[in-house]
Amino acid sequence: MSTDDQLQGDWAADAEAALPTERFEAEAKRILELGMEAAPSIRDRSISLFARGNTGSFLGVNTFLSTPYLEDARAVGQYDVAFLGEPLDTGTTYRAGTRFGPQALRRASALTSLYNFELGMDLSESLTMCDLGDVYVIPANIEKSFDQISQAVSHVHAAGVFPVVLGGDHSIGYPNVRGIAPQIEGNIGIIHFDRHSDTDETNMDERMHGTPFFHATNIPNAPSANLVQIGIGGWLSSRTAVAVSRERRATVITIDDIDRLGIARVVELALEVAWKGAKTVYLSFDIDSVDPAYAPGTGTPEPGGLQPREVFKLLHGVAREGLCGMEVVEVSPPYDQSDITALLGVRAVLYVLASLVGAGKLGRR
């Protein structure tokens, strides 16, 4: 990292020179082979006829980050990371639309390279990644959808692959944890970004998007003592959910706490609590933890949330001890403007992956 008397820009420029290029070169060769040679008038002969792979331009292949679409779900074990959509919005209590979240995240991810300047990191050199497509959810039945989701996430995690779930409303938080927890020999902590507690037992008599962490912390090895909730507050707070968080002694960190303590201290605190006696940690990122000025495309917006800079630093910080999986939830493109919410969701994933790679917790160093 850069030192006090050095500009980060200078450090980062040098860091780029030290990055490997071998995977880039192998990929370029593959792209030309599969995508075929370009028309004769194209001078840059690295350009293919059909766009393949991550071109770092808008020319995507409609998968997340233009990673290969893995049709054979049985073969997931050959990758470090698998992206999977969970297009469920049956759990929303107000504005639906998150069933289109995975599509929006994939589309917004087309204009994304895997290189980050200030981090001095190129994810394409460190990770192998694929897009598994969507879990076959059953919109008419939330419990059947939960069963599909748990089994799908369980399959990915059991293969030794890091699952990145593209939601979907927040009800999927519960079946996601339920899919992983039985494979952990010991406790699993949860770091949960949200403006809402999401710890009610039911909404409208069912297990909907305000309930995932009531049910997740009922899983025997996912104790609420390891649940950290970051960003909670505002005028959509549920008193019954607050009572559950209080009774179960979850750790709740408000926006004011973040202002007062600073990001570095909040990261330390979150890691301390989530990892206390735990074997691993799951990360649940609700896009509505970010202020609706930056993330309008969501079902239950609550003004006064985090800013993108803050949330990127927080996510990068809390991932550094390792994770067993993550989800981005509540991206609802029908309410989005200029794709800004979806773009933010894509960046959230990238900062987490970058942190895991940087800390040597995922992929090759």
Ligand SMILES: [Mn+2]
């Ligand atoms: Mn939520």
